[in-house]
Amino acid sequence: MDLATLIGIVLSFGLVAAAIVTGGSPLIFVNIPSVLIVVGGTIGATMVNYPLSHILGVMGVIKKTFFAGMESPAEIIEKFMDYANRARREGILSLEPLIKEIDDHFLKKGLQLTVDGLEPQTIQEILETEISYLEDRHSIGAEICSTLGAFAPAMGMIGTVIGLVQMLQTMSDPSTIGPAMAVALLTTFYGAVLANLVFNPMAGKLKTRSKEEVLLKEMVMHGILSISKGENPRIIEEKLNSFLPPRDRRQEG
The missing domain is CATH 1.20.5 (Single alpha-helices involved in coiled-coils or other helix-helix interfaces)
Incomplete structure (x- = not known):
C-alpha cells in the first residue's frame, strides 16, 4: 500500500x-438527487468520451495509486550485477535457467532475447516498443482520471442550475425553497470534492507512477543491452547507477 x-x-x-x-x-x-446528478452524470459523460474497453481497463491502472509494486533501482542493479558476473564467468547461456524464475515480464523477455542470440540493436527496438506502449496505456489511465476531474465540477454546476430553476419556479411556496437550494449547493460541493480530492490527485499520482516505471524499464533495457554486448560488470554498474541521484547510487562493495 x-x-x-x-x-x-x-x-x-x-x-x-x-x-x-x-x-x-x-x-x-x-442529498440523493445531487449524488445522482454528479456521480451519474460524470460517469456517463466519461463513457461517451472514451471507448468502454478503456473505461474498464482503467481500474487496473488506478490500482497503481494505492499499491507500489515496483522493485527499487538498487534491487535491479543488484540483479544485473549477478547476471553480468554469471554471464562473464559461464557464458550468456548460463542465464537461461534463471529466466524461468523471473516474474517481471519485461526483464524475462529481454533476457530471453539475449540468450536467443539476437543483435543488441534488434533487442533495443523490441524493448523500446514495449516501453512506448506501456507509456500509452498509463497515459490513457491518467487522462481518464483527469477527464473525470473535469466533468465532476461541470456536473455540479448543472445541478446548481437545476436547483436554482426549481427554486425560482416555486418561490410562492416557501417550503420548497430549502430542498431546491440544497440541490443547487450540494451538487457543486460534491463535484468539487470528487474533482479535487479524488480524480485530479489520482491523475497526478498515475503520471508520477508512469515516470517511475518507465525509468525502471529503461534501466532494465540498458542492463540487458550491456549484457548482450558482453560489457564488463563494473561498466554495467556505472551505467545503471547513472539513472539515479548520487545519494541513491549503489556503492562498490
Missing part, C-alpha cells in the same frame, strides 16, 4: 468531515 496515497485520502476527507460535523448535523450534506 502506498502510504502517501492512504494518508492523503484519510487526511483530506477527514478534515472535510470534521469541518462538517463541527458545523452541525452531517445529514444536511446528504
Whole structure:
C-alpha cells in the first residue's frame, strides 16, 4: 500500500468531515438527487468520451495509486550485477535457467532475447516498443482520471442550475425553497470534492507512477543491452547507477 496515497485520502476527507460535523448535523450534506446528478452524470459523460474497453481497463491502472509494486533501482542493479558476473564467468547461456524464475515480464523477455542470440540493436527496438506502449496505456489511465476531474465540477454546476430553476419556479411556496437550494449547493460541493480530492490527485499520482516505471524499464533495457554486448560488470554498474541521484547510487562493495 502506498502510504502517501492512504494518508492523503484519510487526511483530506477527514478534515472535510470534521469541518462538517463541527458545523452541525452531517445529514444536511446528504442529498440523493445531487449524488445522482454528479456521480451519474460524470460517469456517463466519461463513457461517451472514451471507448468502454478503456473505461474498464482503467481500474487496473488506478490500482497503481494505492499499491507500489515496483522493485527499487538498487534491487535491479543488484540483479544485473549477478547476471553480468554469471554471464562473464559461464557464458550468456548460463542465464537461461534463471529466466524461468523471473516474474517481471519485461526483464524475462529481454533476457530471453539475449540468450536467443539476437543483435543488441534488434533487442533495443523490441524493448523500446514495449516501453512506448506501456507509456500509452498509463497515459490513457491518467487522462481518464483527469477527464473525470473535469466533468465532476461541470456536473455540479448543472445541478446548481437545476436547483436554482426549481427554486425560482416555486418561490410562492416557501417550503420548497430549502430542498431546491440544497440541490443547487450540494451538487457543486460534491463535484468539487470528487474533482479535487479524488480524480485530479489520482491523475497526478498515475503520471508520477508512469515516470517511475518507465525509468525502471529503461534501466532494465540498458542492463540487458550491456549484457548482450558482453560489457564488463563494473561498466554495467556505472551505467545503471547513472539513472539515479548520487545519494541513491549503489556503492562498490
